Amino acid sequence: MARDSCDKPRIMKARVTVTLKTGILDPQGKAIEGALRSLGIEGVASVRQGKVFDIEIEGSDRAQAEALLKQAADKLLANTVIENYRVEVLG
């Protein structure tokens, strides 16, 4: 067995989802909602848009990865004045 593959650092896949807080106006979501309606896609009650960050984390400690992602979201990925975020370590 090749030594290299054994030494390769383990990578965990993770996802941070950032969404607007309830009550914050979302003009972009409204525009998307209108566009869906004009495309004839029926039954859409409302649209809120957000962001998804797919992040790769070195190591295999899930708790540590979650803590790191929360720090990243608080410090940069989300503006917690108007946005909520959700952190998932997908493994």
Added chain:
Amino acid sequence: MKAAVLVFPGINRERDMARTLKLVCGREPAMVWHAETALPAGTDLVVIPGGFSYGDYLRCGAIAARSPVMDAVRAFAGKGGLLLGVCNGFQILCEMGLLPGVLMRNENLRFICREVYLRVERADTAFTGGYSAGQVIRVPVAHGEGNYIADGESIARLEGEGRVMFRYCSPDGMVDPNWNHNGAINAIAGIVNERGNVLGMMPHPENYVEAAIGPTDGRGLFAGLTTHLSKAA
């Protein structure tokens, strides 16, 4: 006055700002690159100009707000130093947490590039001493995300403490939804922090200072700052 103008990748109004500072305040400002870790000695005004720092990636101003020079800027403001953010500069100040709230996408979803009227709410501040309270001034705006919003408590505090410096208004000074171009709450165009030494505003006073290119209503802000700093010295 010893001004410093911060420069980030993607900023494009720094030369307008430098030209105005030289023209109205009488001294060429220092241009300070974002990777610096200190401001020039003796700096008494820091200006964050407009533009599209880091291409507005992530959120407008989010990445610039976290650049190396900002520790020095935060310390400068913490000691009472005068800090002015225009347009992207206002967005950056909000992202730094030096001003409350956030600038959202304009209500009509359009980039707005036009002349607007502003009502100067008070003249007894470091930034607005060159105007009179209630005066209506004409200045340009150019932004896609200028729709100011904050939580109810922050807005109540801003209003209660008289920290709204400029509001979008009609030519005769009335606050009216038809003249509130970007949909900002309470037609807010510019605010200061609690201490009154940090001003963020969306419009560009630096672009209306020379009679050769139009109105000169922007001069008052820079003239007021110069007077304030010369008194303080």
